[in-house]
Amino acid sequence: MHEHSRREFLALTAAVGAAGLVTPHGFGSELSRAGRDELTQAANPQVVSAGNQVVRIGLIGCGGRGSGAANDTLTANKNVRIVAMADIDLAKAKVARDALKAEHGERVDVTDERIFGGIDGYQKVIDLKDVDLVILATAPGFRPIHIAAAVGAKKHVFAEKPVCVDTAGYRVCCAAHDLAKSQGTAIVTGTQYRRQPSFIEGIKRIREGMIGEVVGMTARYCSNGIWYRERLPGMSDMEYQIYNWMHFIWLSGDQIAEQAVHNIDVIHWVMGGPPVRAFASGSRWNRPADSEMWDSISCDFEFANGRICSFTGRHWPNADNQLDNVVYGSRGIAYLRAFDAGTQIFDHAGNELFSIKGNLGAAYRQEHKECVESIIVKKPIVELRQTAESSMMAVMGREAAYSGQIATWDFMTKQSKLDLMPKLVTIPGDAPAPFVRKPGEYRLQ
Numbered sequence: 001m002h003e004h005s006r007r008e009f010l011a012l013t014a015a016v017g018a019a020g021l022v023t024p025h026g027f028g029s030e031l032s033r034a035g036r037d038e039l040t041q042a043a044n045p046q047v048v049s050a051g052n053q054v055v056r057i058g059l060i061g062c063g064g065r066g067s068g069a070a071n072d073t074l075t076a077n078k079n080v081r082i083v084a085m086a087d088i089d090l091a092k093a094k095v096a097r098d099a100l101k102a103e104h105g106e107r108v109d110v111t112d113e114r115i116f117g118g119i120d121g122y123q124k125v126i127d128l129k130d131v132d133l134v135i136l137a138t139a140p141g142f143r144p145i146h147i148a149a150a151v152g153a154k155k156h157v158f159a160e161k162p163v164c165v166d167t168a169g170y171r172v173c174c175a176a177h178d179l180a181k182s183q184g185t186a187i188v189t190g191t192q193y194r195r196q197p198s199f200i201e202g203i204k205r206i207r208e209g210m211i212g213e214v215v216g217m218t219a220r221y222c223s224n225g226i227w228y229r230e231r232l233p234g235m236s237d238m239e240y241q242i243y244n245w246m247h248f249i250w251l252s253g254d255q256i257a258e259q260a261v262h263n264i265d266v267i268h269w270v271m272g273g274p275p276v277r278a279f280a281s282g283s284r285w286n287r288p289a290d291s292e293m294w295d296s297i298s299c300d301f302e303f304a305n306g307r308i309c310s311f312t313g314r315h316w317p318n319a320d321n322q323l324d325n326v327v328y329g330s331r332g333i334a335y336l337r338a339f340d341a342g343t344q345i346f347d348h349a350g351n352e353l354f355s356i357k358g359n360l361g362a363a364y365r366q367e368h369k370e371c372v373e374s375i376i377v378k379k380p381i382v383e384l385r386q387t388a389e390s391s392m393m394a395v396m397g398r399e400a401a402y403s404g405q406i407a408t409w410d411f412m413t414k415q416s417k418l419d420l421m422p423k424l425v426t427i428p429g430d431a432p433a434p435f436v437r438k439p440g441e442y443r444l445q
């Protein structure tokens, strides 16, 4: 494995493309992490063209959420078109394109020449001069690379969560946030609770003092499990890991990052920023043999003045589900419930002080509405740092559990060398050997 500079990377990709290296599953070519290491504006300096009132969107990652996000933005915004698409699996991208076209007609204007497969397909979408906004919805491990490339090319970005799964990715996101702010391009993230009135109104009342001083929180993401995709015949290790990405930490970040970042983001929101340190625990007994995921992780995030916000996450079959958030105050208690369940606030005598229903579907559309409107009115929303911090809180909790050590925010963000992305991702190719982190053996790094 070798590290390549960006220029070497581009030359390499072109050479591989010329050699026609395509696997049985339609994947192709190579990716180094150069795009993540070098955040450059030079590659594609076209002026963002959103002022023409139609926002032209490239969709990168055409699975469940990518297709859902495209549908959400087309539903929420009259003035958007999907004009290019990429997925490592070209056939999957075409199926997604056809389904979106059946639903939204000519607003999905993606000819076969503008739909790309392979690991470098994302770059081909970003290189298209007429793409204003990219939606990034691949496996999360690639997100910092894709964000860096898109922001470097002055594209507006909608990035699904989590936005990073390690410290190296976190730092890229922080740099991308600053660059987007300085050049005036949007980055909105897929943390839809931030656009759900039940959360917005509930947290507003908490801030206004309805429950007194916030003394702590509980947040839970406890569900029965998650998908596992069996290896298909002929897949190389790398193809298989990307296909079954949930189970490999460099790609998903484990449940605490991939799913529970929503709840951890609520902790970040209520507490107004990241914690000082994390103490965590967890278990691993039920996953398929080659999965790197743990079955459960619980983490106490400690904030200033010793206030503890506890997160509990688990994938346990046939167990009770719980995905709510509870905020404890000196005068009352607020339930910020998941999905559509809404918010209720009580005083300590049990009197209801506030109640509002939730509507998750509307929040999924609202985030795309606000993203596009902010581009149109030239007041781009840039919120990557906030979601990078929430994603990094999840990483911090995970690493504290894996190692059994207390992880501080300062260490994890300033000193840690945690960088999970393989130096070179080749399709077909080798992948990092899966392993389960064991506390006592595994250390913070």
Ligand SMILES: NC(=O)c1ccc[n+]([C@@H]2O[C@H](COP(=O)([O-])OP(=O)(O)OC[C@H]3O[C@@H](n4cnc5c(N)ncnc54)[C@H](O)[C@@H]3O)[C@@H](O)[C@H]2O)c1
Pocket (backbone or CB within 6 Å): 060, 061, 062, 063, 064, 065, 066, 086, 087, 088, 089, 092, 118, 119, 121, 122, 137, 138, 139, 140, 142, 160, 161, 162, 190, 191, 192, 242, 258, 259
């Ligand atoms: N905001 C939410 O509530 C929400 C809900 C579901 C998923 N998500 C997020 O959306 C992302 C995608 O999840 P999903 O459920 O759609 O997964 P998915 O497996 O259905 O889709 C991911 C797609 O990305 C493609 N892909 C993977 N790596 C790629 C790469 N390097 N380049 C191009 N394509 C690549 C895969 O082939 C697949 O089609 C994840 O980050 C997930 O956490 C968010």
